[in-house]
Amino acid sequence: MADLVVPALGESITEAVVSRWLKNVGDAVAQDEPVVDLETDKITVQLPSPVAGTLTNRTVAEGATVKVGDVVGFVVAGTVAARPPVAAPVAVAAPVAVAAPVAVAVAVAAPVAAPAPAPAAAIDEDALLRLPPSQRRLARERGELPHDVPAAPPPRASAPPAPPPTIHPGDEVVTMSPLRKRIAERLVQAQHESASLTTFNEVDMTAVMELRAKHKDAFEKAHGVKLGFMSFFVKACVSAAKAFPGINAEVAGDQIIYKKHYDFGIAVQTPKGLVVPVLRGCDGLDFAGVERGIAALADKARTGKLAIADLTGGTFSISNGGIYGSMMSTPLLNYPQTGILGMHNIVKRPMVVGDAIAIRPVMYLALTYDHRVVDGREAVSFLVAVKDRLEAPDRLLLGL
Numbered sequence: 001m002a003d004l005v006v007p008a009l010g011e012s013i014t015e016a017v018v019s020r021w022l023k024n025v026g027d028a029v030a031q032d033e034p035v036v037d038l039e040t041d042k043i044t045v046q047l048p049s050p051v052a053g054t055l056t057n058r059t060v061a062e063g064a065t066v067k068v069g070d071v072v073g074f075v076v077a078g079t080v081a082a083r084p085p086v087a088a089p090v091a092v093a094a095p096v097a098v099a100a101p102v103a104v105a106v107a108v109a110a111p112v113a114a115p116a117p118a119p120a121a122a123i124d125e126d127a128l129l130r131l132p133p134s135q136r137r138l139a140r141e142r143g144e145l146p147h148d149v150p151a152a153p154p155p156r157a158s159a160p161p162a163p164p165p166t167i168h169p170g171d172e173v174v175t176m177s178p179l180r181k182r183i184a185e186r187l188v189q190a191q192h193e194s195a196s197l198t199t200f201n202e203v204d205m206t207a208v209m210e211l212r213a214k215h216k217d218a219f220e221k222a223h224g225v226k227l228g229f230m231s232f233f234v235k236a237c238v239s240a241a242k243a244f245p246g247i248n249a250e251v252a253g254d255q256i257i258y259k260k261h262y263d264f265g266i267a268v269q270t271p272k273g274l275v276v277p278v279l280r281g282c283d284g285l286d287f288a289g290v291e292r293g294i295a296a297l298a299d300k301a302r303t304g305k306l307a308i309a310d311l312t313g314g315t316f317s318i319s320n321g322g323i324y325g326s327m328m329s330t331p332l333l334n335y336p337q338t339g340i341l342g343m344h345n346i347v348k349r350p351m352v353v354g355d356a357i358a359i360r361p362v363m364y365l366a367l368t369y370d371h372r373v374v375d376g377r378e379a380v381s382f383l384v385a386v387k388d389r390l391e392a393p394d395r396l397l398l399g400l
Helices: 125-129 133-142 178-193 206-223 230-243 287-302 376-391
Strands: 002-005 015-021 034-039 044-048 053-058 065-067 071-077 196-204 249-252 255-258 264-266 268-270 273-275 316-320 339-343 346-353 356-370
Touching: 034 071, 196 376, 206 287, 206 356, 206 376, 230 264, 230 287, 230 316, 230 339, 230 376, 264 287, 268 287, 339 376, 356 376
Parallel strands: 264 316, 316 339
Antiparallel strands: 002 071, 015 034, 015 065, 034 044, 053 071, 196 356, 249 255, 268 273, 339 356, 346 356
């Protein structure tokens, strides 16, 4: 009989939720065939059967939290066993730990110590801390407090507990998934541990849209992938980040790490929430390489096949709320990164072109940055550099 054991799930991940059993008790399973989905705070992984045989027991129910090393079921190797006539055994929330034998401590008599000298008169430490440093030193030397010790401040009243939420009939209450809880924690962390600020600009997408329309069919035929807008933005951000390196950086304690590699997180919406897989080496990719890399990451995200390595180590992020119709937003930093670009929908708007009014496809851009590293001049200049490269995309093709 082989155990189905929760494997190591990656650095800092110690538990998961059994999100879905793929096999019922009595079902035949092949070796390495997925048996159960485990959802962590970052990814969903499938636990395969170590042997070919029959699933004979499921020791945890869907929705239960398990830890690395826990046994969640058993597979009997060999021929398929008959399905048991009774229902599957009652699910246990977690394996029951067997108590270890109680160790009996043997007391050993210690040698009798010599009588200690009588202690000095105790000084009220709370009152001592209310004195200035010079008086505090004298009080310790004399063993007594002066007569004019400042009065202690009244105790601060504790905040009343938050009232429980009001749940009306018909309301649906759903427990946060590990992924959703982790997203919430990271967003709150970004708000508390960085000095984030957002700056905005607009970009005339005429040149990009004309270039894309002109070459998209030939591009897809030559490279086997569609030419989207994201490759233009990735290449524009790489070029601008090289000119303004604070955007591609990280704060570590009292140090700033200016990254010389360009591994961009590309936000992808999945049925379980927003994830930001990392497209690595963006500076060394051409347009086709960027499009292929993004398509591969998006497919892995939608099918739940992202690995821990796909989600860590990003140096900058790009989020495209425009695909959902967003006109303007203030994206939140993907901590500890110092910059994130928000793309939005493309809308025809009147613009001044030369000395005339023309209708142009316009996108609003938003850059959120960590003000501890990036000042306003650098942030605005970065966004203007992105705008300039998108409005003249031939600069990207020439590496300018």
